[in-house]
Amino acid sequence: MNKLIIKEIIADFHQRVLPDFTPRLYNLNCPANKIRSLIGPRRSGKTYIFFQLIHSLLENGIRKENILYFNFEDERLTPFETEHLALLLSTYYEMNPRLKEETVYLLFDEIQNVPGWERFLRRIHDVENARINVTGSSSKLMSREIATSLRGRTFSFEIFPFRFQEILHHRNLPTDYFASKNSSQIVHAFEDYLFRGGFPEVLDVNEDDRIRVLQDYFNVLLYRDLVERFEIRKYSLIKYLLKFLLANFANLFSVNKFVNDSRSQGYRFSKDSIHNYLSYIEDSLFLSLVPIFSDSRRKMQVNYRKIYPVDHGLATALNASISYNTGRLLETMVYNHLRAIYRKDQIFYYKANGQEIDFLVTAKGQVAELIQVCEDLTPPQTRRREISVLKVAMNELSLSNALIITRSERGEEKTERGVIRILPFWQWAIGLDSE
Secondary structure, three states: HHHHHHHHHHHHHHHOOOOOOOOOOOOOOOOOOOOEEEEEOOOOOOOHHHHHHHHHHOOOOHHHEEEEEEOOOOHHHHHHHHHHHHHHHHHHHHHHHHHHOOEEEEEEEEEHHHHHHHHHHHHHHOOEEEEEEEEOOOOOOHHHHHHHHOHHHHHEOOOOOOOOOHHHHHHHOOOOOOOOHHHHHHHHHHHHHHOOOOHHHHHHHHHHHHHHHHHHHHHHHHHHHHHHOOOOOOHHHHHHHHHHHHHHHEEEEOOHHHHHHHHOOOOOHHHHHHHHHHHHHOOOEEEEEEEEEEOOOOHHOOOEEEEOOOOHHHHHHHHHHOOOOOOHHHHHHHHHHHHOOOOOEEEEEEEEEEEEEEEEEEOOOOEEEEEEEEOOOOOOHHHHHHHHHHHHHHHHOOOOOOEEEEOOOEEEEOOOEEEEEEEEEEHHHOOOOOO
16 A cells, blocks of 8 residues: 555545535434444445534534544555554654644544454554544444444444434424424425435435435445355345345245245245345345344244335335335334334334234333324224224233324324324424324
Protein backbone atom coordinates (compact mmCIF):
# COMPACT_ATOMS: atom_id res chain seq x y z
CA MET A 1 0.00 0.00 0.00
CA ASN A 2 1.38 3.38 -1.02
CA LYS A 3 1.51 5.82 1.90
CA LEU A 4 0.70 8.65 -0.52
CA ILE A 5 -2.72 7.10 -1.18
CA ILE A 6 -3.48 7.01 2.54
CA LYS A 7 -2.38 10.64 2.87
CA GLU A 8 -4.57 11.58 -0.08
CA ILE A 9 -7.65 9.93 1.45
CA ILE A 10 -7.05 11.56 4.84
CA ALA A 11 -6.49 14.98 3.26
CA ASP A 12 -9.61 14.59 1.10
CA PHE A 13 -11.73 14.02 4.19
CA HIS A 14 -10.29 17.00 6.08
CA GLN A 15 -10.79 19.32 3.11
CA ARG A 16 -14.26 18.38 1.92
CA VAL A 17 -17.55 19.61 3.32
CA LEU A 18 -19.78 17.03 4.97
CA PRO A 19 -22.68 15.97 2.72
CA ASP A 20 -26.23 16.88 3.65
CA PHE A 21 -27.98 14.31 5.81
CA THR A 22 -31.27 13.74 7.57
CA PRO A 23 -30.60 13.33 11.30
CA ARG A 24 -31.59 9.84 12.37
CA LEU A 25 -33.60 9.28 15.54
CA TYR A 26 -31.14 7.05 17.36
CA ASN A 27 -29.72 7.52 20.83
CA LEU A 28 -26.08 6.66 20.17
CA ASN A 29 -24.70 7.66 23.56
CA CYS A 30 -21.66 5.55 24.30
CA PRO A 31 -19.21 5.53 27.25
CA ALA A 32 -15.88 7.11 26.37
CA ASN A 33 -14.03 3.89 27.15
CA LYS A 34 -16.07 1.79 24.70
CA ILE A 35 -15.90 1.29 20.95
CA ARG A 36 -19.14 2.40 19.32
CA SER A 37 -20.21 -0.08 16.63
CA LEU A 38 -23.08 0.44 14.21
CA ILE A 39 -24.47 -2.83 12.89
CA GLY A 40 -26.99 -3.06 10.09
CA PRO A 41 -27.82 -4.25 6.60
CA ARG A 42 -26.24 -2.69 3.56
CA ARG A 43 -27.54 0.72 2.53
CA SER A 44 -29.41 1.31 5.77
CA GLY A 45 -27.61 4.60 6.40
CA LYS A 46 -24.69 3.71 8.68
CA THR A 47 -22.19 5.93 6.81
CA TYR A 48 -24.48 8.94 7.02
CA ILE A 49 -24.91 8.36 10.74
CA PHE A 50 -21.12 8.65 10.89
CA PHE A 51 -21.45 12.03 9.16
CA GLN A 52 -24.08 12.94 11.75
CA LEU A 53 -21.64 12.02 14.55
CA ILE A 54 -18.87 14.05 12.88
CA HIS A 55 -21.19 17.04 12.56
CA SER A 56 -21.98 16.78 16.28
CA LEU A 57 -18.27 16.66 17.16
CA LEU A 58 -17.57 19.76 15.08
CA GLU A 59 -20.48 21.60 16.69
CA ASN A 60 -18.98 20.77 20.08
CA GLY A 61 -15.69 22.42 19.18
CA ILE A 62 -13.65 19.39 18.11
CA ARG A 63 -11.23 20.36 15.34
CA LYS A 64 -11.68 18.43 12.13
CA GLU A 65 -7.98 17.44 12.21
CA ASN A 66 -8.75 15.48 15.38
CA ILE A 67 -11.31 13.43 13.47
CA LEU A 68 -10.39 10.65 11.07
CA TYR A 69 -13.08 9.12 8.86
CA PHE A 70 -11.82 6.23 6.76
CA ASN A 71 -13.92 4.08 4.44
CA PHE A 72 -12.31 0.70 3.84
CA GLU A 73 -14.47 0.10 0.78
CA ASP A 74 -12.67 2.96 -1.05
CA GLU A 75 -11.44 1.39 -4.30
CA ARG A 76 -8.12 3.23 -3.96
CA LEU A 77 -7.26 0.96 -1.02
CA THR A 78 -7.40 -2.33 -2.92
CA PRO A 79 -5.72 -4.46 -1.70
CA PHE A 80 -5.59 -3.34 1.94
CA GLU A 81 -3.89 -5.87 4.19
CA THR A 82 -3.36 -6.30 7.93
CA GLU A 83 -0.02 -4.48 8.04
CA HIS A 84 -1.54 -1.45 6.35
CA LEU A 85 -3.72 -0.74 9.41
CA ALA A 86 -0.69 0.29 11.44
CA LEU A 87 0.53 2.32 8.47
CA LEU A 88 -2.80 4.15 8.37
CA LEU A 89 -2.56 5.31 11.97
CA SER A 90 1.15 6.21 11.80
CA THR A 91 0.48 8.23 8.62
CA TYR A 92 -2.36 10.09 10.30
CA TYR A 93 -0.12 11.04 13.23
CA GLU A 94 2.71 11.89 10.86
CA MET A 95 0.44 14.39 9.10
CA ASN A 96 -0.60 15.86 12.48
CA PRO A 97 2.18 15.21 15.06
CA ARG A 98 0.52 17.25 17.82
CA LEU A 99 -2.41 14.80 17.85
CA LYS A 100 -0.30 12.23 19.72
CA GLU A 101 -0.88 14.40 22.77
CA GLU A 102 -4.60 14.93 22.19
CA THR A 103 -7.80 12.90 21.94
CA VAL A 104 -8.60 11.76 18.42
CA TYR A 105 -11.89 10.47 17.04
CA LEU A 106 -11.60 7.53 14.68
CA LEU A 107 -14.50 6.49 12.46
CA PHE A 108 -13.76 3.34 10.50
CA ASP A 109 -16.34 2.39 7.89
CA GLU A 110 -16.43 -1.33 7.00
CA ILE A 111 -13.10 -2.03 8.71
CA GLN A 112 -14.05 -5.71 8.89
CA ASN A 113 -13.05 -5.98 5.22
CA VAL A 114 -9.42 -5.95 6.41
CA PRO A 115 -7.88 -9.14 7.85
CA GLY A 116 -6.76 -8.71 11.45
CA TRP A 117 -8.96 -5.71 12.16
CA GLU A 118 -9.85 -7.05 15.62
CA ARG A 119 -6.25 -7.04 16.91
CA PHE A 120 -5.70 -3.58 15.48
CA LEU A 121 -8.77 -2.15 17.20
CA ARG A 122 -7.89 -3.83 20.49
CA ARG A 123 -4.42 -2.34 20.38
CA ILE A 124 -5.41 1.24 19.64
CA HIS A 125 -8.27 1.01 22.12
CA ASP A 126 -5.85 -0.07 24.84
CA VAL A 127 -2.84 2.17 24.11
CA GLU A 128 -4.02 5.26 22.17
CA ASN A 129 -5.98 8.28 23.35
CA ALA A 130 -8.73 7.59 20.83
CA ARG A 131 -12.52 7.39 20.71
CA ILE A 132 -13.24 4.61 18.23
CA ASN A 133 -16.33 4.10 16.06
CA VAL A 134 -16.85 1.32 13.52
CA THR A 135 -19.60 0.19 11.19
CA GLY A 136 -20.34 -3.38 10.22
CA SER A 137 -22.27 -4.43 7.18
CA SER A 138 -24.49 -7.46 7.43
CA SER A 139 -22.15 -9.45 5.21
CA LYS A 140 -19.14 -9.33 7.50
CA LEU A 141 -19.80 -8.16 11.00
CA MET A 142 -22.66 -9.09 13.25
CA SER A 143 -23.09 -7.69 16.71
CA ARG A 144 -22.27 -11.00 18.36
CA GLU A 145 -19.11 -11.32 16.25
CA ILE A 146 -17.81 -7.89 17.17
CA ALA A 147 -18.62 -8.47 20.83
CA THR A 148 -16.68 -11.73 20.76
CA SER A 149 -13.76 -10.31 18.80
CA LEU A 150 -13.35 -7.26 21.01
CA ARG A 151 -14.24 -8.93 24.31
CA GLY A 152 -16.53 -6.47 25.96
CA ARG A 153 -14.88 -3.35 24.58
CA THR A 154 -17.88 -2.34 22.44
CA PHE A 155 -21.31 -0.77 22.60
CA SER A 156 -23.30 -2.00 19.61
CA PHE A 157 -26.25 -0.25 17.98
CA GLU A 158 -28.55 -1.75 15.36
CA ILE A 159 -29.27 0.49 12.39
CA PHE A 160 -32.28 0.02 10.10
CA PRO A 161 -33.71 1.72 7.02
CA PHE A 162 -35.80 4.83 7.76
CA ARG A 163 -38.78 4.28 10.01
CA PHE A 164 -41.94 6.32 9.48
CA GLN A 165 -41.15 9.07 11.98
CA GLU A 166 -37.77 9.51 10.29
CA ILE A 167 -39.56 9.76 6.94
CA LEU A 168 -41.51 12.71 8.32
CA HIS A 169 -38.29 14.36 9.48
CA HIS A 170 -36.70 13.74 6.10
CA ARG A 171 -39.62 15.44 4.35
CA ASN A 172 -39.75 18.26 6.94
CA LEU A 173 -43.29 17.30 7.88
CA PRO A 174 -44.81 17.92 11.32
CA THR A 175 -45.76 15.07 13.64
CA ASP A 176 -48.64 17.09 15.18
CA TYR A 177 -51.59 15.52 13.39
CA PHE A 178 -54.31 17.50 15.19
CA ALA A 179 -54.21 20.31 12.60
CA SER A 180 -56.12 19.13 9.52
CA LYS A 181 -53.38 20.27 7.13
CA ASN A 182 -50.77 18.35 9.11
CA SER A 183 -52.95 15.27 9.26
CA SER A 184 -53.42 15.14 5.49
CA GLN A 185 -49.68 15.55 4.92
CA ILE A 186 -48.86 12.78 7.36
CA VAL A 187 -51.39 10.41 5.78
CA HIS A 188 -50.04 11.19 2.31
CA ALA A 189 -46.48 10.45 3.52
CA PHE A 190 -47.70 7.18 5.01
CA GLU A 191 -49.34 6.07 1.75
CA ASP A 192 -46.10 6.80 -0.12
CA TYR A 193 -44.04 4.96 2.51
CA LEU A 194 -46.40 1.98 2.30
CA PHE A 195 -45.13 1.20 -1.20
CA ARG A 196 -41.74 2.93 -1.33
CA GLY A 197 -40.14 1.65 1.87
CA GLY A 198 -37.41 3.31 3.90
CA PHE A 199 -34.01 2.66 2.31
CA PRO A 200 -32.40 6.13 2.27
CA GLU A 201 -31.24 5.98 -1.34
CA VAL A 202 -34.75 5.48 -2.74
CA LEU A 203 -36.67 8.08 -0.74
CA ASP A 204 -36.50 10.77 -3.42
CA VAL A 205 -36.16 8.89 -6.70
CA ASN A 206 -38.77 7.96 -9.29
CA GLU A 207 -40.43 4.56 -9.21
CA ASP A 208 -38.37 2.99 -11.99
CA ASP A 209 -35.12 3.99 -10.28
CA ARG A 210 -36.41 2.80 -6.91
CA ILE A 211 -37.09 -0.65 -8.31
CA ARG A 212 -33.73 -0.77 -10.07
CA VAL A 213 -31.82 0.29 -6.92
CA LEU A 214 -33.55 -2.24 -4.67
CA GLN A 215 -33.10 -5.04 -7.18
CA ASP A 216 -29.39 -4.18 -7.18
CA TYR A 217 -29.41 -4.45 -3.37
CA PHE A 218 -30.86 -7.94 -3.75
CA ASN A 219 -28.10 -8.98 -6.15
CA VAL A 220 -25.35 -7.61 -3.90
CA LEU A 221 -26.83 -9.49 -0.96
CA LEU A 222 -27.05 -12.68 -2.97
CA TYR A 223 -23.55 -12.63 -4.40
CA ARG A 224 -21.44 -10.87 -1.80
CA ASP A 225 -23.21 -11.43 1.49
CA LEU A 226 -24.31 -15.01 0.90
CA VAL A 227 -22.57 -16.80 -1.98
CA GLU A 228 -19.10 -15.30 -1.41
CA ARG A 229 -19.17 -14.99 2.35
CA PHE A 230 -20.39 -18.52 2.99
CA GLU A 231 -18.75 -20.07 -0.09
CA ILE A 232 -22.06 -21.45 -1.32
CA ARG A 233 -21.63 -23.62 -4.37
CA LYS A 234 -25.30 -24.27 -5.08
CA TYR A 235 -26.02 -20.71 -6.12
CA SER A 236 -29.31 -21.48 -7.89
CA LEU A 237 -30.72 -23.14 -4.76
CA ILE A 238 -30.13 -20.25 -2.37
CA LYS A 239 -31.36 -17.78 -4.99
CA TYR A 240 -34.57 -19.79 -5.35
CA LEU A 241 -35.00 -19.92 -1.55
CA LEU A 242 -34.38 -16.20 -1.15
CA LYS A 243 -36.86 -15.30 -3.89
CA PHE A 244 -39.41 -17.66 -2.37
CA LEU A 245 -39.06 -16.02 1.05
CA LEU A 246 -39.46 -12.53 -0.42
CA ALA A 247 -42.50 -13.59 -2.43
CA ASN A 248 -44.09 -14.99 0.74
CA PHE A 249 -43.27 -12.19 3.18
CA ALA A 250 -45.57 -11.86 6.21
CA ASN A 251 -46.60 -15.49 5.71
CA LEU A 252 -45.77 -18.62 7.67
CA PHE A 253 -42.82 -20.69 6.47
CA SER A 254 -42.23 -24.41 6.98
CA VAL A 255 -38.93 -26.05 6.08
CA ASN A 256 -40.58 -29.44 5.53
CA LYS A 257 -43.27 -28.02 3.29
CA PHE A 258 -40.77 -25.97 1.32
CA VAL A 259 -38.49 -28.98 0.74
CA ASN A 260 -41.41 -31.06 -0.48
CA ASP A 261 -42.91 -28.34 -2.68
CA SER A 262 -39.58 -27.38 -4.24
CA ARG A 263 -39.22 -30.83 -5.76
CA SER A 264 -42.08 -30.07 -8.12
CA GLN A 265 -40.01 -27.09 -9.35
CA GLY A 266 -37.01 -29.29 -10.04
CA TYR A 267 -35.00 -28.21 -6.97
CA ARG A 268 -33.48 -30.71 -4.57
CA PHE A 269 -32.91 -29.45 -1.04
CA SER A 270 -32.02 -31.30 2.12
CA LYS A 271 -33.51 -30.04 5.36
CA ASP A 272 -30.03 -29.42 6.75
CA SER A 273 -29.08 -27.24 3.80
CA ILE A 274 -32.28 -25.19 4.18
CA HIS A 275 -31.61 -24.63 7.88
CA ASN A 276 -28.06 -23.53 7.04
CA TYR A 277 -29.23 -21.19 4.30
CA LEU A 278 -31.85 -19.67 6.59
CA SER A 279 -29.23 -18.94 9.24
CA TYR A 280 -27.02 -17.29 6.59
CA ILE A 281 -29.90 -15.15 5.34
CA GLU A 282 -30.84 -14.08 8.86
CA ASP A 283 -27.18 -13.30 9.58
CA SER A 284 -27.27 -10.94 6.62
CA LEU A 285 -30.05 -8.99 8.39
CA PHE A 286 -31.94 -9.10 5.09
CA LEU A 287 -34.96 -10.74 6.67
CA SER A 288 -36.20 -12.21 9.95
CA LEU A 289 -38.02 -15.43 10.77
CA VAL A 290 -40.33 -14.88 13.74
CA PRO A 291 -41.28 -17.85 15.97
CA ILE A 292 -44.50 -18.61 17.78
CA PHE A 293 -44.72 -17.58 21.45
CA SER A 294 -44.69 -20.57 23.76
CA ASP A 295 -43.25 -21.73 27.06
CA SER A 296 -42.09 -24.83 25.21
CA ARG A 297 -38.84 -24.41 23.28
CA ARG A 298 -39.65 -27.51 21.27
CA LYS A 299 -43.01 -26.03 20.21
CA MET A 300 -41.22 -22.86 19.12
CA GLN A 301 -38.76 -24.88 17.06
CA VAL A 302 -41.24 -27.17 15.30
CA ASN A 303 -43.92 -24.56 14.51
CA TYR A 304 -43.88 -22.48 11.37
CA ARG A 305 -42.08 -19.13 11.49
CA LYS A 306 -43.18 -15.87 9.87
CA ILE A 307 -41.11 -14.11 7.22
CA TYR A 308 -40.37 -10.38 7.32
CA PRO A 309 -37.85 -8.57 5.07
CA VAL A 310 -35.81 -5.78 6.68
CA ASP A 311 -37.77 -3.24 4.64
CA HIS A 312 -41.17 -3.68 3.03
CA GLY A 313 -40.02 -1.72 -0.04
CA LEU A 314 -38.01 -4.77 -1.06
CA ALA A 315 -41.26 -6.69 -1.51
CA THR A 316 -42.76 -4.08 -3.81
CA ALA A 317 -39.54 -3.83 -5.84
CA LEU A 318 -38.85 -7.55 -6.20
CA ASN A 319 -42.35 -8.98 -6.61
CA ALA A 320 -45.09 -8.33 -9.12
CA SER A 321 -47.98 -6.40 -7.60
CA ILE A 322 -50.28 -9.40 -7.95
CA SER A 323 -48.10 -11.38 -5.52
CA TYR A 324 -48.44 -9.06 -2.54
CA ASN A 325 -51.21 -7.07 -0.90
CA THR A 326 -51.18 -3.93 1.15
CA GLY A 327 -52.23 -5.80 4.26
CA ARG A 328 -49.01 -7.79 4.20
CA LEU A 329 -47.02 -4.61 3.56
CA LEU A 330 -48.69 -3.02 6.59
CA GLU A 331 -47.87 -6.03 8.76
CA THR A 332 -44.22 -5.92 7.67
CA MET A 333 -44.07 -2.22 8.48
CA VAL A 334 -45.36 -2.96 11.97
CA TYR A 335 -42.76 -5.68 12.49
CA ASN A 336 -39.89 -3.46 11.40
CA HIS A 337 -41.11 -0.62 13.59
CA LEU A 338 -41.14 -3.02 16.54
CA ARG A 339 -37.62 -4.19 15.63
CA ALA A 340 -36.37 -0.62 15.94
CA ILE A 341 -37.62 -0.66 19.54
CA TYR A 342 -37.19 -4.25 20.71
CA ARG A 343 -34.61 -6.98 20.25
CA LYS A 344 -35.38 -9.68 17.75
CA ASP A 345 -35.75 -12.31 20.50
CA GLN A 346 -38.53 -10.27 22.13
CA ILE A 347 -40.94 -10.47 19.18
CA PHE A 348 -43.23 -13.43 18.43
CA TYR A 349 -46.56 -14.30 16.90
CA TYR A 350 -49.26 -15.97 18.99
CA LYS A 351 -52.13 -18.38 18.48
CA ALA A 352 -55.41 -18.29 20.39
CA ASN A 353 -58.08 -20.88 19.61
CA GLY A 354 -56.09 -21.81 16.52
CA GLN A 355 -56.23 -18.25 15.19
CA GLU A 356 -53.13 -16.20 14.62
CA ILE A 357 -52.29 -12.92 16.34
CA ASP A 358 -49.56 -11.13 14.47
CA PHE A 359 -47.32 -9.86 17.27
CA LEU A 360 -46.68 -10.60 20.90
CA VAL A 361 -43.81 -8.60 22.41
CA THR A 362 -42.08 -9.42 25.69
CA ALA A 363 -40.06 -7.18 28.00
CA LYS A 364 -38.53 -8.02 31.37
CA GLY A 365 -40.05 -11.48 31.26
CA GLN A 366 -43.60 -10.20 30.76
CA VAL A 367 -45.90 -9.77 27.78
CA ALA A 368 -45.56 -6.08 26.93
CA GLU A 369 -47.67 -5.78 23.79
CA LEU A 370 -50.29 -7.79 21.93
CA ILE A 371 -50.84 -6.44 18.43
CA GLN A 372 -53.08 -7.51 15.57
CA VAL A 373 -52.69 -5.93 12.13
CA CYS A 374 -55.81 -5.55 10.01
CA GLU A 375 -55.83 -3.22 7.04
CA ASP A 376 -59.61 -2.72 7.00
CA LEU A 377 -61.97 -3.35 9.91
CA THR A 378 -65.03 -2.02 8.06
CA PRO A 379 -66.64 -5.40 7.23
CA PRO A 380 -68.61 -6.42 10.36
CA GLN A 381 -67.45 -10.05 10.15
CA THR A 382 -63.82 -8.93 10.00
CA ARG A 383 -64.21 -6.71 13.04
CA ARG A 384 -65.94 -9.48 15.01
CA ARG A 385 -63.23 -11.96 14.10
CA GLU A 386 -60.31 -9.72 15.08
CA ILE A 387 -61.93 -8.55 18.32
CA SER A 388 -62.89 -12.10 19.26
CA VAL A 389 -59.40 -13.59 18.90
CA LEU A 390 -57.84 -10.72 20.86
CA LYS A 391 -60.35 -11.19 23.69
CA VAL A 392 -59.42 -14.87 23.92
CA ALA A 393 -55.70 -14.04 23.95
CA MET A 394 -56.16 -11.31 26.57
CA ASN A 395 -57.87 -13.83 28.83
CA GLU A 396 -55.20 -16.49 28.24
CA LEU A 397 -52.36 -14.05 28.90
CA SER A 398 -54.08 -12.03 31.68
CA LEU A 399 -53.77 -8.79 29.73
CA SER A 400 -55.93 -5.70 30.17
CA ASN A 401 -55.21 -4.15 26.79
CA ALA A 402 -54.41 -5.00 23.19
CA LEU A 403 -54.01 -3.11 19.94
CA ILE A 404 -55.27 -3.40 16.37
CA ILE A 405 -53.25 -1.46 13.81
CA THR A 406 -55.12 -0.48 10.65
CA ARG A 407 -54.52 1.52 7.52
CA SER A 408 -56.87 4.35 8.47
CA GLU A 409 -59.38 3.43 11.19
CA ARG A 410 -59.22 4.41 14.84
CA GLY A 411 -61.35 3.81 17.91
CA GLU A 412 -61.57 1.37 20.79
CA GLU A 413 -63.49 -1.70 21.86
CA LYS A 414 -64.22 -2.21 25.55
CA THR A 415 -64.34 -5.81 26.72
CA GLU A 416 -64.88 -7.51 30.06
CA ARG A 417 -61.12 -8.02 30.25
CA GLY A 418 -60.01 -4.52 29.20
CA VAL A 419 -59.68 -2.21 26.22
CA ILE A 420 -58.68 -2.99 22.63
CA ARG A 421 -57.40 0.17 20.97
CA ILE A 422 -57.66 0.66 17.21
CA LEU A 423 -55.10 2.95 15.60
CA PRO A 424 -53.93 3.70 12.06
CA PHE A 425 -50.29 2.76 11.52
CA TRP A 426 -49.11 6.33 11.03
CA GLN A 427 -50.60 7.45 14.34
CA TRP A 428 -49.10 4.54 16.24
CA ALA A 429 -45.71 4.91 14.55
CA ILE A 430 -45.27 8.55 15.55
CA GLY A 431 -46.11 7.75 19.15
CA LEU A 432 -49.66 9.08 19.37
CA ASP A 433 -51.36 6.22 21.16
CA SER A 434 -54.70 7.88 21.70
CA GLU A 435 -56.90 10.40 19.96
